[in-house]
Amino acid sequence: MVGLMFAKKMTHIIWLALILMTQNVFAAVILQYHHVSEKLPAVTSVSSETFKSHLQYLKTNNFNVVPLDTLLNNLKEGEKVSANTVAITFDDGYDNNITDAAPILEAFNYPYTIFVNPQLIDEQQSYVMTWDQLRTLAKRGALIANHSAKHDYLHKRLPGESQTQWYARISRDITWSEQRIKEEIGHNAKLLAYPYGEFNNALQRLVSDLGYTGIGQHSGAVGVTSDFTRLPRFPASGIYSNLKTLKTKIHAHPFTTGTVKYSDSVTAETKPIVTLTFTEKPFKKNQFACFVSGKGAAELRWLNEHTVSVVSPTHLPSGRSRYNCTAPVKNVSGAFYWYSQPWVISKNSP
Numbered sequence: 001m002v003g004l005m006f007a008k009k010m011t012h013i014i015w016l017a018l019i020l021m022t023q024n025v026f027a028a029v030i031l032q033y034h035h036v037s038e039k040l041p042a043v044t045s046v047s048s049e050t051f052k053s054h055l056q057y058l059k060t061n062n063f064n065v066v067p068l069d070t071l072l073n074n075l076k077e078g079e080k081v082s083a084n085t086v087a088i089t090f091d092d093g094y095d096n097n098i099t100d101a102a103p104i105l106e107a108f109n110y111p112y113t114i115f116v117n118p119q120l121i122d123e124q125q126s127y128v129m130t131w132d133q134l135r136t137l138a139k140r141g142a143l144i145a146n147h148s149a150k151h152d153y154l155h156k157r158l159p160g161e162s163q164t165q166w167y168a169r170i171s172r173d174i175t176w177s178e179q180r181i182k183e184e185i186g187h188n189a190k191l192l193a194y195p196y197g198e199f200n201n202a203l204q205r206l207v208s209d210l211g212y213t214g215i216g217q218h219s220g221a222v223g224v225t226s227d228f229t230r231l232p233r234f235p236a237s238g239i240y241s242n243l244k245t246l247k248t249k250i251h252a253h254p255f256t257t258g259t260v261k262y263s264d265s266v267t268a269e270t271k272p273i274v275t276l277t278f279t280e281k282p283f284k285k286n287q288f289a290c291f292v293s294g295k296g297a298a299e300l301r302w303l304n305e306h307t308v309s310v311v312s313p314t315h316l317p318s319g320r321s322r323y324n325c326t327a328p329v330k331n332v333s334g335a336f337y338w339y340s341q342p343w344v345i346s347k348n349s350p
Helices: 002-023 048-060 068-076 096-108 118-122 131-139 163-184 201-210 243-250
Strands: 027-033 085-091 113-116 143-146 191-193 213-215 257-261 273-278 289-292 299-304 307-311 319-328 336-345
Touching (some): 027 068, 027 243, 048 096, 048 243, 068 085, 068 143, 068 191, 085 096, 096 131, 113 131, 113 191, 118 163, 131 143, 143 163
Parallel strands (some): 027 085, 113 143, 191 213
Antiparallel strands (some): 257 273, 273 307, 299 307, 319 336
16 A cells, blocks of 8 residues: 555646646746946836846746856757746847946856947948947857847838848848847857847848747747747836746746747838637637737737737727737746747838
8 A cells, every 4th residue: 555655646646747847848938138327218228226126036946047158059969958048138238237237147157149230330430339348258258149230121122122121221230230240259159130120020030040049029938939030028127027927927938839920020001910729729718818008908819729810909000019928837836937029110111
């Protein structure tokens, strides 16, 4: 009898371990910051004390903070990544990154990535770090990566510009920027953070053609089934810096999607539709919910057991909007699967 009870207990432990192992692989979160400052616009800033609280939370809860390029290379190779994995990124290379952010990150011994605009650095714009400063940070462990030459809207064509001319111009922008980073810093990660987080189908194809990974500003976790031409990050500055809400995002998991279909993320459609097909669906239909920026709950239509279409209940205004979709992770309290679909509604879209 004792032997039977022991066997049953061991079986339960093994199954529990398998469940936890399944849920704790192929998932990670990328955090996005701009300024660590109390003097600059609050919308893109986080105070030093708040930033410390974010990093302390990661440390206290045993998060594995890794370099962004290492994380993405592992996911591309299908390697296991624990669900408590985080990468930290900064956009634009502001000078407070070296004066305020770097000392805090180094105190925690956390790696991080800074996406920079090489033309603005070459022009010696006063608000961005110099190449000398970036070299200093690189020697101390920072990864310096590509944010385009001068922070233009990369998906937009110039007046009278053909698709072929646009493709050539943006290809030059990206490859020239990467070459300048390589010349000055020695880094050549081929990671591109889209300026303003905006991209369309054509830009994604261009980025793929050049062999780069494209990174946005829409929210969500990353995994092996993520689209590496439009990886999400969770903004952690401004209104998104509140640790009470950020905690939930840090614990997010990616949905396991087979296909994601929509016409284009930059579109003239004011009620665009995105259709998600899940290869794994460890949640019930009634647990899946989507919300639209400023519009409340999205309208859902389940086409079959694993495929759902999502649309806004009302017309979206011009500019940026999002559909954010979540479902609870089974057996993991407070954790959610998370998918975000960014839109740019523009009457000038082709």
